[in-house]
Amino acid sequence: MMTATATATTARTPIAATLLPPQRPAAGQSVVAQRIADTLRQLQEHVAITRRVLHAGDSLYQAGEDFGSLHVVHSGFFKTINQAADGREQVVGLHFKGDWLGFDGIAAGRYGCDAVALDTGEVWTLRYDALLAACARHAPLLGLLHEAMSREITRDRDSLLSLCTLSADARVADFLRYWAESMGQRGLRNDQITLRMTRAEIGNYLGMTLETVSRALSRLSRDKLIAFPERGRRDVSIPDVQALHAYVQRSLTPSTMLQ
């Protein structure tokens, strides 16, 4: 269980920084990318931030640890793992740039999940009490915080919905769609994604076994919805994200469809 070997620097920002006008939207950037840039900028200007670089496998925090800080992904990919008292273990979330981590610790006073880096990335860590103080001085921050928590709740419910209503193949397709879409929204290329998780991890996240994940990927590849460009199987090329979405939809109609 390696603990994060983190390079940490503290960025103190002026307490009552002047409120700058929102950054102009860069042409072609999605509203999500814009929102994320805006969030990071506002945090940087109004809250004391500790930056931390983590590498694949490093854990940002672990379940049971005392809660004191929230975290925002600045780059890289993270997963959160929920562990039941009896040892059951489940990947409950994937987190990309702009996503917050650690909300589950607020109520309990202790983190309820492990947060683990899937590759090299940087997180910004904010002390929760400092964040609240900053919110009191600069109200828009509170809006950002609440929206992030709200999105987290919405996202979790969408996961529940997919888990309950989709077949294994469709869940895998939906997983790829979600990942690609998240990349696209953040201005990254989404026609070719690198899965930073093993089949076992993906299966755990999607509520199926690693064999089923592998078979689903093979079927999707046979149907030309995805392709494996490299000899490695971690890179997935997605010629048409829309087609993946359509595939998920199609799998919902057991009735007389084409085919």
Added chain:
Amino acid sequence: MMTATATATTARTPIAATLLPPQRPAAGQSVVAQRIADTLRQLQEHVAITRRVLHAGDSLYQAGEDFGSLHVVHSGFFKTINQAADGREQVVGLHFKGDWLGFDGIAAGRYGCDAVALDTGEVWTLRYDALLAACARHAPLLGLLHEAMSREITRDRDSLLSLCTLSADARVADFLRYWAESMGQRGLRNDQITLRMTRAEIGNYLGMTLETVSRALSRLSRDKLIAFPERGRRDVSIPDVQALHAYVQRSLTPSTMLQ
């Protein structure tokens, strides 16, 4: 689609009410019941509340409706239903006294779920902007809000975990345990609970068919973990909540166990 026929009254409370010391814990009451009483008291003292009585089937709000208010269950039972664009529909949450409703609307500006009463109950509705204003005047309110959102996230993740790691029978057992435990924490009787949902609704919530729910209940009844005291099948008597918990645990060990 009947809309709530609600009796609404507005309770204006003094803007800057004196902060009272937390109510003394009544002997024998759980910390959850205490927390809920405290929350309701603080809301009553510091925020403008609209009270609303709903009856079984009434909807408190519907997906797509403009978000403007959060809601707190004062009595009764509620479910939230998530609807995908393609018509998939899924019960994503059960809500008892003290639970908040509507968090998913904050980020999107629109509610993402339907909230429906499972029987007669009362909700307190707070305008979100008024709540934020009240938080600015009385900081502890903000703590309550964040804790409630945090618990919601934790709860959703626990649902995910159960859904992915438990067998159908164990999920039904865990569902009954959760319901009974929630009742107990709120000071209500938990040796006999009345399911306010049909088998189909329970199945939808647990990600299985109504037949599987029925069979699971029959098996649990055969194993004496539950009983149907009345001729009606909506009342379930639970002689020992701990035994249900043990049953869930036991189902996790496929290895050589007693039996």
Added chain:
DNA sequence: CGGCAATTTGACTAGGGTCAATGGCCGTGG
């Protein structure tokens, strides 16, 4: 090059979905 983890694929099985028949409960109306 060797060892090991990750992946793929096949064969088999079982848990749970689907379809169907039956019975209880209750409201409505003759």
Added chain:
DNA sequence: CCACGGCCATTGACCCTAGTCAAATTGCCG
């Protein structure tokens, strides 16, 4: 008051999806 119809629940029979077990292959890394 009783008959009827609708909804809900239960149970059985059957089948399919996905889990389990196993073997072979590939790629990675020391």
